[in-house]
Amino acid sequence: MADLVLKDVVKSFGPLTVIHGVNLQINSGEFVVFVGPSGCGKSTLLRMIAGLETVTSGSIHIDRQDVTQTEAAERGIAMVFQTYALYPHMTVRENMGFGLKMTGTPKAEIEQRTAKAAKILELEPLLDRKPKQLSGGQRQRVAIGRAIVREPKVFLFDEPLSNLDAELRVAMRVEIAKLHNDLGATMIYVTHDQVEAMTLADKIVVLRKGHIEQVGAPLELYDNPNNLFVAGFIGSPSMNFLQAEVLESTIGKTTVRLPAQDNLSVDLPLTTAMPVGKAYKLGIRPEHFDRDASTALKVTVDVAEHLGGTSYVYARNSGGEKLVIEAKHDRDTAAKSILQTAFDPVRAFLFTESGERVR
Numbered sequence: 001m002a003d004l005v006l007k008d009v010v011k012s013f014g015p016l017t018v019i020h021g022v023n024l025q026i027n028s029g030e031f032v033v034f035v036g037p038s039g040c041g042k043s044t045l046l047r048m049i050a051g052l053e054t055v056t057s058g059s060i061h062i063d064r065q066d067v068t069q070t071e072a073a074e075r076g077i078a079m080v081f082q083t084y085a086l087y088p089h090m091t092v093r094e095n096m097g098f099g100l101k102m103t104g105t106p107k108a109e110i111e112q113r114t115a116k117a118a119k120i121l122e123l124e125p126l127l128d129r130k131p132k133q134l135s136g137g138q139r140q141r142v143a144i145g146r147a148i149v150r151e152p153k154v155f156l157f158d159e160p161l162s163n164l165d166a167e168l169r170v171a172m173r174v175e176i177a178k179l180h181n182d183l184g185a186t187m188i189y190v191t192h193d194q195v196e197a198m199t200l201a202d203k204i205v206v207l208r209k210g211h212i213e214q215v216g217a218p219l220e221l222y223d224n225p226n227n228l229f230v231a232g233f234i235g236s237p238s239m240n241f242l243q244a245e246v247l248e249s250t251i252g253k254t255t256v257r258l259p260a261q262d263n264l265s266v267d268l269p270l271t272t273a274m275p276v277g278k279a280y281k282l283g284i285r286p287e288h289f290d291r292d293a294s295t296a297l298k299v300t301v302d303v304a305e306h307l308g309g310t311s312y313v314y315a316r317n318s319g320g321e322k323l324v325i326e327a328k329h330d331r332d333t334a335a336k337s338i339l340q341t342a343f344d345p346v347r348a349f350l351f352t353e354s355g356e357r358v359r
């Protein structure tokens with residue numbers, strides 16, 4: 001277990017800067033997830049922490065020691081990648097122990113650590129198999145086992161489940177959560193999948209174009225996104241955004257008009273007085289529509305998906321904006337019909353033109 005601090009970390013590849021001064025504190029034993037769209041810099045950040053990529057400027061500290069210039073092998077970190085890269089000619093046991101063997105660890109200790117990791121990962125019956133005799137999920141467990149035997153201070157995972165099919169991904173996600181509970185180790189996990197982030201993380205770091213957009217516990221980000229990007233990224237299906245015009249605004253009450261939603265007028269109980277203007281966006285989560293809420297609206301249904309436990313209605317308003325509405329108790333809505341629904345302004349979000357949240 002170790003804590004980890006990033007100070008003003010910048011990474012450039014030649015003239016291209018891909019990480020723009022990242023500051024982050026990760027506490028000992030925490031499960032931190034870096035999430036963001038493809039290309040936002042998640043792997044680059046992780047590789048700098050691992051020591052597989054140099055840092056252009058800034059510093060990285062593990063347990064209050066500056067490791068910015070420390071060799072990867074000396075950092076006490078183990079990394080699990082998307083591609084498991086097991087040695088095909090070695091058994092599971094040999095694959096797991098290979099790293100320790102290379103560093104001259106005594107044989108008895110290798111055996112003891114391998115046995116312990118195999119038990120945690122339920123790999124005991126597979127120890128004498130070769131990788132080609134394993135399923136994708138089993139191979140990924142061996143790759144995780146290889147990290148566990150090293151008893152690292154920090155575990156790094158770079159999209160470890162992306163190569164697995166959907167069902168297996170859910171099962172492995174649960175196993176990784178359990179592994180964190182069992183080991184209590186500091187773990188940093190990279191994914192582009194916000195559901196993985198929500199379910200695994202103690203703390204989520206939302207990245208976009210090499211900047212941190214927001215850091216917080218999963219439900220903190222869900223309930224209180226700082227900006228339109230986080231609001232749209234966290235939550236599935238995504239938050240709906242409607243064009244909104246601020247007609248008047250005082251502390252405690254901001255009146256907006258929704259031009260594409262039959263010019264609906266809504267009073268939002270915001271604590272900030274905002275300038276009058278057209279370029280705002282109103283955000284409503286699909287699950288926050290509720291027939292019994294205060295502010296009624298209607299939309300034209302394109303498609304309704306009735307999943308049994310809940311239904312998702314894909315619809316358009318009078319101005320042609322697309323909305324996704326979760327209708328929990330609705331099993332009847334059909335395509336081309338008009339859906340009457342409602343929302344509570346207290347649960348709606350307002351964003352400025354540049355995407356800042358208005359509180």
Ligand SMILES: Nc1ncnc2c1ncn2[C@@H]1O[C@H](COP(=O)(O)OP(=O)(O)O)[C@@H](O)[C@H]1O
Nearest residue numbers: 013016018036037038039040041042043044045
């Ligand atoms: N070795 C490299 N040389 C040049 N550009 C790179 C290199 N590695 C990554 N990049 C660029 O850095 C950005 C971030 O990449 P990456 O960290 O892999 O994103 P992510 O893991 O979030 O998908 C991308 O624009 C990518 O093209």
Ligand SMILES: [Mg+2]
Nearest residue numbers: 039042043044
């Ligand atoms: Mg990546």
